[in-house]
Amino acid sequence: MNNSILKSDSIEVEFNGRKILQGVYLECRQGEILGLLGRNGCGKSTLLKVIYGTVNGTHKYVSIDDQFVHKGYLNNQIAYLPQHHFLPNGIKMRTLAKQMVDPEHWDEFSAYPVYRDHQHKTTTGLSGGEWRQLEMLMTLYSKARFILLDEPFTHVSPIQVEEIKTLILARAKTRGIIITDHYYKHVLEVSNRLLLLNNGYTKMIANRDDLVTYGYISE
Numbered sequence: 001m002n003n004s005i006l007k008s009d010s011i012e013v014e015f016n017g018r019k020i021l022q023g024v025y026l027e028c029r030q031g032e033i034l035g036l037l038g039r040n041g042c043g044k045s046t047l048l049k050v051i052y053g054t055v056n057g058t059h060k061y062v063s064i065d066d067q068f069v070h071k072g073y074l075n076n077q078i079a080y081l082p083q084h085h086f087l088p089n090g091i092k093m094r095t096l097a098k099q100m101v102d103p104e105h106w107d108e109f110s111a112y113p114v115y116r117d118h119q120h121k122t123t124t125g126l127s128g129g130e131w132r133q134l135e136m137l138m139t140l141y142s143k144a145r146f147i148l149l150d151e152p153f154t155h156v157s158p159i160q161v162e163e164i165k166t167l168i169l170a171r172a173k174t175r176g177i178i179i180t181d182h183y184y185k186h187v188l189e190v191s192n193r194l195l196l197l198n199n200g201y202t203k204m205i206a207n208r209d210d211l212v213t214y215g216y217i218s219e
């Protein structure tokens with residue numbers, strides 16, 4: 001496997017005079033899952049959007065293999081599952097999937113019951129959880145080498161959470177994945193490395209005790 005590396009450096013974001021991110025650095029290699037934790041409103045989604053290219057910030061440097069990436073969403077470089085629904089209404093799942101999913105993995109993707117059973121529907125005919133699962137599958141099976149997942153375990157039932165974890169681990173064999181979710185135990189389970197975002201800065205987390213030390217969880 002080509003072991004590409006995504007780096008984001010000196011990320012600074014300010015909203016209405018309030019600094020959200022201050023000189024944030026992170027890197028993620030293909031074949032690795034990086035877990036990103038942090039309290040509500042600390043800037044996790046903002047950081048993912050900066051990497052994806054939909055938020056600019058006051059300063060940012062994002063690169064893949066040291067090549068500057070201005071808009072990660074272009075040319076299938078980076079895929080992003082946002083916190084909220086993103087698949088447009090009025091278009092059938094099959095049409096959307098044909099655009100998003102890597103043809104090399106089409107057979108694997110299209111065998112998922114949630115796709116098989118709902119491929120001829122638009123978002124109007126789906127439950128919130130089915131909609132979320134399809135968005136996640138299409139993101140994880142996209143052509144992008146790097147995948148950003150914002151709260152993938154939210155709005156899905158426990159049995160599906162287990163399936164999603166298995167799928168994330170399988171896709172990480174050939175992708176670099178950055179994942180954030182408040183179900184931190186699931187994040188801990190799938191991640192190779194962990195970062196905590198706190199007061200605009202990232203801290204490396206070695207184990208659960210560090211999360212207590214930094215006040216993310218209680219004893």
Ligand SMILES: Nc1ncnc2c1ncn2[C@@H]1O[C@H](COP(=O)(O)OP(=O)(O)OP(=O)(O)O)[C@@H](O)[C@H]1O
Nearest residue numbers: 015016020038039040041042043044045046047083
């Ligand atoms: N476009 C925006 N304009 C102004 N403020 C914003 C904007 N986007 C986010 N914020 C603020 O920036 C802060 C960080 O938001 P962000 O969504 O990145 O946090 P988060 O860590 O993902 O939170 P949560 O875990 O609750 O989803 C919040 O205080 C939020 O209100």
